[in-house]
Amino acid sequence: MSFVPHERNSSASPIRPGGPGAAVRAESPPAGYWRRWCADAAPPEAPPAGDPATTETVEAEATPQVVPVEQGEPAYRVIIVEDDRSQALFAQGVLKGAGMDAEVVAVASETMAAMDRFQPDLMLMDLHMPGMSGTELTAQIRSNPAHAHIPVVFLTGDTDPERHLEVLDSGADDYLSKPVRPRHLIAAVQNRVRRARALKLQREQEVRRHPATGLLTRNYMLQQLSLAFPQQTLGAVHFVVIEGTSALRDHYGYAALDAILTDAGKLIASVAGDRPASRLNDNTFIVYWPGLPPDRHAVWARQLRDVFIGHALQANGDSLRLRACVGYVDLAHGFRDAGAALAAAEEALRLARAEPTAIAAYRPQADAVSEQAAQLLAQLQDALANERLELAFQPIVSVVGGDQEQYQTLVRLRDAAGLLHTAAEVVPVAERAGLMHEIDRRVMSRALAILGDQLRGSKRARLFVPQAARTLGQDSYGQWLLESLTDLGVEGKLLVVDVRLGDALVHSVLLREFCQRMMTAGVRLCLSQFQTNPEADALLAQLPLSYVRLSPHYAGKIDQQAVHDEMRLVIERAHLLGLQVIGQHVEDPQTAAKLWLSGIDYIQGDLVQSAAGAMDFDFQHALL
Template identity: 45%
Template sequence: MAAREPASLPEDPAARQRPRVETPPPHYWRRWTQDAKDEATTMASGKPPAGSDLPAKAKATATTAKGGPPEDAAESPYRILIVEDDRTQALFAQSVLHGAGMKAEVQMQPEGVIDAIQRFDPDLILMDLHMPGLDGMRLTSLIRQQPQFQLLPIVFLTGDPDPERQFEVLESGADDFLTKPIRPRHLIAAVSNRIQRTRAQLRQPAPQANAMLRSHPETGLATRGWLLQQVDQALQESTVGGLFFVEIASALGLRERYGYAAFERLMSQAGSCLARIGAPAPVARLNDNSFLTLMRDLDESGLDQHAQRLRAGLAEQAFTVRDEEQVQLRSAVGYTALSIGFEGAGPALEATERSALQARLHSEGVAAYVPPSDTEAQERMALLEGQLELAYQPIVAVAGNEQAQYQVLLRLRQPDGTLLSAGQVVPAAEASGRIADLDQQVMEHALDMIAQRNASGTPLRLFVSQSPRTLAREVFAEWLLQTIAARSIDGTSVVIDLRLGDALIHSVTLAEFCRRLMGAGVQFCLSQFEPGPEADALLNQLPLGYVRMAARFAGAHADAQLRDQLRGVIDQAHRLGLQVIGQQIEDPQAAAAMWMGGIDYIQGNLVHSVGTDLDFDFQNAVL
């Protein structure tokens, strides 16, 4: 791995001695703050502004007693992260901003930008357009995919005079662009004015902590929390009506084609359209491409008709994306009657989401939630009664590697001795609402095994599958981080498997979970991979380390078209720095085709069958 440049370039001592054409006076940055009138008093008294002794990062989290923005938000110097691979250009911008009393840090490696943002907590990013490996527009799209960075100002500094390219810059999610060469005074003013507006928004009083915000201030749609509160109330009052889950199709493809900013505008238009169709029922946006709406006082016989109306009305509307280009949106709508008797909004929401998954499989795109019968529920609960057992299968490097690593496979031993596979147990756990408990048990067993092997001097890496419903729980992420720390486990020894079908639906939730766990070194694998526009886009959007191909690719040796498709996926993954695993390899011909395609790892009965032992000899493995 090539050595990285330091995240922050030190100021050149000699540069301080050289006269500059424009040297702003001390505290020059205060010219753009609204409280600049207090500067004379502050300087005369010799006392620092209130809150100035707080760490820089505290301004992002500290709050006043009234729940407003941090008191030092308007006092601290502006903080700018300069993303520029040209050292001369970076030093120039950093010197100009330092001279204006701002704090500027340089990041020359695009791969380190997300970490630098989290550590430096900038008010604004000054982004170069052309950089090797990951250009500014792609990097901006990756930044915008992080929910906490969606409002962070990004200004491009580019010498590209092409108006079309400048338009593409804005479409990628940037707020503005500046053209090189730029005069220092212009750079200072452009950066400061943008930060001033952002800080002014942060100074707006926040709602009281105990008050539920009813509508989103920008879109006018209901907030997710408020709407779920209404669902709880409707269930307590035994109100008739229904809850509807609307999922926009091909969301990842739309985002990849039009960029983050255009995609967000499109989803905002879609939400407004749904609100008009279903008025006066409230509509809330759940995540990047799904909406929830509650229809009270509607007879259950009309629920299906209402779901059809939502889907048809959305499909008939032409949405303008950019210039004069228009698109029409497809969707799947799942719904449930409130009279089923859910214990709260959570189970009702899960039921509508499950029905939306069914709606994707129906030609009409609409499906109702059908609760399991008592017999079915008892059968599912009976499946979960037993002793958890884990089995393992080696994942072996084609080029040879001493790293011991295994796929963890769930098994459940029932009282009568019957051994159930994950394919039988997981659906039953999901249907009965016990999947989070099951996932946590599996993960805890895996972490215990890693800790035991570390203590014995035989470390290993385990690939562990988890449900997106489990990963969406805040308490699970906290538990996993605490458990890894308590057992002194190297996070890189844990790889969480994310199934492609789940990741396509829960991309935003999973991205947030991955971001939290990356700090501990935990890695992620996208399993059951099938190439396609949405799946290919997902490779860029999740912080993955591995891709496991779908089982059908094990037959690539007998199908030229499948073999070419496999090579295409492997090439794409390698360009993104990902390693590829071929699974269910049963014979030498299949292994040879994988090897010829450039696969990194294989697993299957050709290498070693599934078992309960962890004694495979990786050092002397010959494929």
């Protein structure tokens, strides 16, 4: 690209180090050289001696004005794609002289890498370049989502109108005909960048806020929370849940319920003001107030609750007043990441549902433990420090037969006397000590290593791996799990994350977030210890489950007709939702037979095989 042909002054003396022009770069143009870009400009005449007005005019024309930017706004950033070094540096000098950051790319194929690094506001490029034309490069830029909206301006000496249309059709925003005056170039770049930045800000605002409610979008809210921890220790996070949504849906229908919850979001936005607030799922909202004094946490919770008492909403002509529960957490407790803070707020929400005021604060578990538990905790800490946690495996067998190998993974702790402690003994102690996250990661790492080893053998067993919902809600855990699956080459469908019902009810919001991430990798979810109640039944439909493991309550009391009938209804409901049901703690043939007659899909228990350290059950010849 040649902005304008120019002559080399053979009589000009080169700039030598230490000479009069030592401070000026050799490729920088001399004062007034910009005129050579203007083919229609007559040679400058010397002003009459003693004419200050004429002198000022010439000097004003000779120096391009610096581009003004808003206070605090970064300088405009421009990439110049030009294979002619002298002309590229000349354009760079003009733009830099106008207060912009400009970078030159001499080889068109290196442009995309430069854009990733430099993050330009605008591309200024030649139309004809070796290796790749400007139109080809523009098409490449437009196909990249990260740079698709960056303005592209061509500089061309081609006067053919059809060629100009071809340039615009390729995705370019504008073209400038050469030769071009520096001020014209500066003005064109400045105006394009200003509009592009305004559009970018508008797009970001649209992405950040829901258009109907004005609340922050869920993803943006979670991003902001992630940036706040662990340093944020002053303020509060409040969870607000709208109660009775199942009854509203059954009475008014899905469309009306969605309109009701949209109106509820508007109320939350109105009372939250400029404080970050978002709708996390269908009927749960979050409000984050950094810096809120501790003595104001409960007051703010009442305001969030009472906004629904004081405002009537409409549904199919009916006037409704919604009932809300509010759980909140004081950030002074200290949380290592946003996931831990949200888990605490959700736990407070569970407590609020049992309070007459429908408001509750997060209460950390008591630190006091029995002497026996203290001994077990010391042994658990030693086992974690020395990698001595053990895994046991119990087969999960289909009642109709099949050769798919699948095992429940169970954690065991062997104490100094050689006695094995089950998860039922270890987990409560670990939860009080805040060790569940570490245990879950160790167990999952071992399970993934086993699944990875299967790639080098003939075994392809599916593993059900127990995890605490609070662990799954940790900011980095989901990403770590997905990366581990990829690194080990493990198929996601061979991993089933197993979460207890009670845990899932407390942390349903975090659990749903985790599940949505895992579904893309094919990882499945099992809800264990299931026993029917309205909240548990609603969770079956809310979570993307694949399996439900029944509570031992059903197998233990299957001879009681009421329990048996209740279990059959659970199995039928699960099957209608496309879920497979596992009966556990099956100890005798009579229980297995009744489970089979009730429509169970799998059984697990000592009747099949007790938990053991090896995965050696013969699924192919198993008879129940």
